[in-house]
Amino acid sequence: MITRAFDRSAMSWSYEMHLQPMLSASDIEGLPFGSVFGSVPGHTVSKRHAHQDGEMFIVLAGRAVVLLGDEERELGPGQVCYLSPFGFHEIRNDHDEPFDIVSVYWEHIPSAVAVLDKAPPRDQLADRTLVFCPPPTPNGGLHLGHLAGPYVRADMLVRALRSMGRDARYVTGTDDHQSYVAAAARLRGTSPVNVATAEGDAIVATLRAAGVGVDRLTRPAGDPEHAGRIRKLLDLVAASPAVTEEERETAYCPSCELSLHQAFARGACAHCEAASDGEICEACGRPNEARELTGVQCRICGTAAVTRPERALWLDLNAYADELREYLRVSSTSPDLQILVERLLDEGLPPYRLARTSAWGVDLGEGRALDAWADLALTFLDAARSESEDGGPARIALFLGYDNSFYYAVLLPVLAFAAGLGEHLPAAFVTNQFLHLGDEKFSTSRGHAVWADDALAAAGPDAVRLALLRDAPEGRVTRITEERAGRLTEDPLYLAAHAWLDGFAALGDGAVPGTGAWTDAHREFYRYLNLTTRQLDGLVLPEAFSARGYVDLLESFVRRCAEFRATEEVARRVPSLAEEARTSLALEYLAAKVFAALAWPVTPGLAERAWEWLGLPGTPVREADWSFLPSGTRCTAPAPVSALTPAASGRS
Incomplete structure (x- = not known):
C-alpha cells in the first residue's frame, strides 16, 4: 500500500501556487496519470498556462474561481472540474482561506490533436485589431535598420488580418516632440518645427514607398488640437496621488544654458557601462536620469555637465507596481521584454519626470514642456481611445523595438492606470532587437547605413520587404551585409x-x-x-x-x-x-x-x-x-x- 498525505510544509512554489507531488508512474509502474496536491493562497491568482494533457481538479477545501479560456466557474469542497488539453487556465482565489485541490493529469495525444484541429489559428483572431507602431523620430531619414524593426512587420500583420476578413488598422505617426528633434534643430541652425515637418514628410513618403499603409497618422507638430487633447489627458494623470511636484537635482550645461535630458545628454550607462543618452539605455533597456550617467556631458557643445535644482511633476511608478504586474500577467509579451520588466519591478521602479525645462513640446507654462515620452504615451492613448470610439472595441497589438520596452511596457501602462484609460492598452507586445549592417549597428552619424529610399529605388518594395522579413531581428540581433543589401532581388x-x-x-x-x-x-x-x-x-x-x-x-x-x-x-x-x-x-x-x-x-x-x-x-x-x-x-x-x-x- 502506498499513501500520500496533504502536507503544506512539503510543498514547493510552482505555477504561482503551492504544489506537492502525489502519485505518478514513478511511484506505481503503469499508472496512466500523474497527480499533485495544490494550494492557491488567499487573494492570489495562479499562473495562466496550458498543457497538452487533460487535467481534473478535485477540490478539498476553500472556494475559488477556475478560469478556462473565456469560461469561469466558482468551485468549492467536493466539486470536480475537467480542463481540456491546450486550454489556458488559472485559479483566482479572492478569499482569505487557501484553495486546496488534487490535480490529476494524463496525456492522450489523439485528444490533444483533436483540440488543435477544432481550433484553427484564425479562430483565435479578434474581429477588429489595432496594430500600433512607435512613431519614428523625425530627425533624419529611415535606413534599413529602421524598416526591419516594427514597420514592415506590422504591415505584414495588417495585410494578413485583412486577407482573412478581419478589420485591421495600422496606427503610427511621427514623434515630433522628441528632444532629438530639438537637438537636430540646434545643430542645423533651424527650428524644431521645420525639422519635424521636413523629416516627417520624408519618413511618411518612405513608408508609403515600402508598401506600408498607415490608416491613422499622428503628426503632433502639424496638429493644432494636439496640445489641448494631451493637456486634458495630463490633467487626469496629475490628479493621481502618485503625481507630485518636486524640486530635484538635474544635469545642466552652463555653456549652452540647457537642461540636459535624453538627446541633449551623453555618457555611459551606470548599469551596463554602454554609451547612453539620458533617460534610457538602448543596450540594456534600463531607464536612468541624465545626471546618473557616468561622464555625462552636453551633446551640443561637449561641456561636462553640472547639476542644478529644477522643479517638475514626478510620477511614482511604483505606486502602480501591482496593477502593472497584473496587466503584464494577462498580456502577451515577448521573453526579452518580460525579463526586463520583471527585473525592473523586482528592483523597484524609479520615479519618472513628466515635465522638462524646454521650449519644445506641449507647453505647460513657466518654461516647461511635457516630457517627450509622456507625450508619446498620451498620444498613443488618445489615438486608441479615438479609434475605439469611431470603430468600436478592438484588440491592440503593439510592435516595438526592445530599446523602447521601458516606455511602452512600464511608462505607458502606468500613465493609462493613472488616467483611468487602462482599457486602451495593448493586449500583445511584439518586440524586435536590432538589424546590424555587418558587425555593427546602423549609424547615421558615422555614415554606416543603407538608406531605405536608396534600397527601394534600386530593388523595389517587394525585394526590400522580403529581405527585411527574412532577416527580421526577432528575439535576437540579426545582420545584413552591404553586399547583400545591394543584391536584394537575388x-x-x-x-x-x-x-x-x-x-x-x-x-x-x-x-x-x-x-x-x-x-x-x-x-x-x-x-x-x-x-x-x-x-x-x-x-x-x-x-x-x-x-x-x-x-x-x-x-x-x-x-x-x-x-x-x-x-x-x-x-x-x-x-x-x-x-x-x-x-x-x-x-x-x-x-x-x-x-x-x-x-x-x-x-x-x-x-x-x-x-x-x-x-x-x-x-x-x-x-x-x-x-x-x-x-x-x-x-x-x-x-x-x-x-x-x-x-x-x-x-x-
Missing part, C-alpha cells in the same frame, strides 16, 4: 516565385479547366495547400508572430509547387490520363491563387499582380478551405521576371 524566394509564376505561360491557352479524375498525389497536394495555409495562419497570430518563420515556410511552399509541376508535366502528356491532367492543371492554378493570398503580406506587389492575372477582384483573400477557380476562367500570362522593374514590383 533572394531565393523572390527568384523562385517569379520563375514559377512565369512558367504558367507554357501551360496552355490560359484557360482554367474543371477538375477531372484525382490521383493520390493530387489529393495530397490539395491537402498540403490547406495545411500550409493553417500553418502560416498560426505565424501571424500576434502572440506567435514570426516574420522569419513565415518567409521560410512560404519559400518551402513555392518549392513544393514547382516540384508538383515538374512531376505532373510528364503525366499530362499521357493520352489515357486526360481526365487526371485536368485536375492537375486546376490544382496548379489553385496553387497560384493560394500563393497570391499567402504572399500578399510579404510581397504585396507580386501578389496583387498574380491575383489580378487570375481574374480575381480586389485584394487577395485568404480562404480557410481553398475553393478552385471557376472552370473556363481565362488568365492572362504574368509578366516574366526579366520584365519587372523596381517601380513595378510593389504598390506605393
